[in-house]
Amino acid sequence: MHITANFDAGNIDIINVDNKKDIQLAIRPDVGEAFFQWFNFRLSGQIGEQYVLNILNAGDASYPKGWEDYQAVASYDRQHWFRLPTSYKDGQLSIKADLACDTIQIAYFVPYSYERHQDLLAAAQEHPLVTLEHLGETLDKRDLTLVKIGDGNTNKRNIWITARQHPGETMAEWLVEGLIDTLLDSDNANSRLLLDKANFYIVPNMNPDGSVRGHLRTNAAGTNLNREWSNPSLEKSPEVFYVIKKMEETGVDLFYDVHGDEALPYVFLAGSQGTPSYNDRLARLRDRFSEVLRLASADFQSEFGYDVDAPGKANMTLATNWVAERFDCLANTLEMPFKDNDNVPDSAMGWSPERSAKLGEASLIAMLAVVDDLR
Numbered sequence: 001m002h003i004t005a006n007f008d009a010g011n012i013d014i015i016n017v018d019n020k021k022d023i024q025l026a027i028r029p030d031v032g033e034a035f036f037q038w039f040n041f042r043l044s045g046q047i048g049e050q051y052v053l054n055i056l057n058a059g060d061a062s063y064p065k066g067w068e069d070y071q072a073v074a075s076y077d078r079q080h081w082f083r084l085p086t087s088y089k090d091g092q093l094s095i096k097a098d099l100a101c102d103t104i105q106i107a108y109f110v111p112y113s114y115e116r117h118q119d120l121l122a123a124a125q126e127h128p129l130v131t132l133e134h135l136g137e138t139l140d141k142r143d144l145t146l147v148k149i150g151d152g153n154t155n156k157r158n159i160w161i162t163a164r165q166h167p168g169e170t171m172a173e174w175l176v177e178g179l180i181d182t183l184l185d186s187d188n189a190n191s192r193l194l195l196d197k198a199n200f201y202i203v204p205n206m207n208p209d210g211s212v213r214g215h216l217r218t219n220a221a222g223t224n225l226n227r228e229w230s231n232p233s234l235e236k237s238p239e240v241f242y243v244i245k246k247m248e249e250t251g252v253d254l255f256y257d258v259h260g261d262e263a264l265p266y267v268f269l270a271g272s273q274g275t276p277s278y279n280d281r282l283a284r285l286r287d288r289f290s291e292v293l294r295l296a297s298a299d300f301q302s303e304f305g306y307d308v309d310a311p312g313k314a315n316m317t318l319a320t321n322w323v324a325e326r327f328d329c330l331a332n333t334l335e336m337p338f339k340d341n342d343n344v345p346d347s348a349m350g351w352s353p354e355r356s357a358k359l360g361e362a363s364l365i366a367m368l369a370v371v372d373d374l375r
Helices: 114-124 171-183 189-197 208-213 238-250 280-296 319-327 353-373
Strands: 002-004 013-016 023-026 040-044 050-055 073-075 086-089 092-098 103-107 130-137 143-149 157-163 198-203 254-261 268-270 330-337
Touching: 092 103, 114 130, 114 143, 114 171, 114 208, 130 238, 143 171, 143 238, 157 171, 157 238, 157 353, 171 189, 171 198, 171 254, 171 330, 171 353, 189 198, 189 353, 198 238, 238 319, 254 319, 254 353, 268 280, 280 330, 280 353, 319 330, 330 353
Parallel strands: 023 050, 157 198, 157 254, 254 330
Antiparallel strands: 002 040, 013 023, 040 103, 050 092, 073 103, 086 092, 130 143, 143 198, 268 330
């Protein structure tokens, strides 16, 4: 038996592997040790044998409620993913794997590799309406890349989309992949009409360093990027610094920040209702966006979500709140589950990359519904 996490986005520490029915593991914390929940590793063993993997520090993870009703994902070919029997008790997460092949990869959610990220950028740039722009370097010297879609006409609305500020929330980049594929589909009338009205500025991965390192929430400096928007720095949060610099150049008429939530088994929006300048115009836009997204996707709902901030009490370090206030624009955080979506449950797979991608397609319909009224 062999276990390794020595690969892109890998994360696990090995404590004891003497007993295949009690393999003892621990999740490695992000830099700074403030956050951990993401795991991603490979197990090699004997076909036909069952292995029980116990993550001993699960109870100390960032979001212990995230383990309730949770099932780990796994794959033999890294293409088709499925859920494994998983239980949580007394602070320990137990995963059972009956090997059908020599090696299985097991993760918190389906990984979105840095190589696939590069493939996404390379494929997109072949479209005549797409330009890739290098915004700057991360602390680990990786590229922070902006995907620009549109003709740059200054009379059009400017829609900004960011994903994976928290690198372990890989469903965010799966959504962006589906959104970009749909937006660039010349046979999709909704996309063609939307591109007649708006330019898109998309950062598919805001945190490539954390993604490769196997972090849950932070970058190479141990910084939570979604708490840096009011005062980013090149030393701690260059990713946010460079994105804001570009936003100041283009302006923002609609902002969509894509995330995943560990605990809540729903798809939902978190808006900017608590910002100082929130007004009736933005409220109407948000209601319309939410209404159409609910019609476009049965996966989306508006009953369950985060508590709404009281007027003037928003945390202005968050992207959605800061962008909404700075540009007086419609801004939303979209949250997807790591487990299943209780709104439309799928007992076999739960939430998945495919559902994330379809939600990206539905998001464009909601954007089309409000684009004419953004200003």
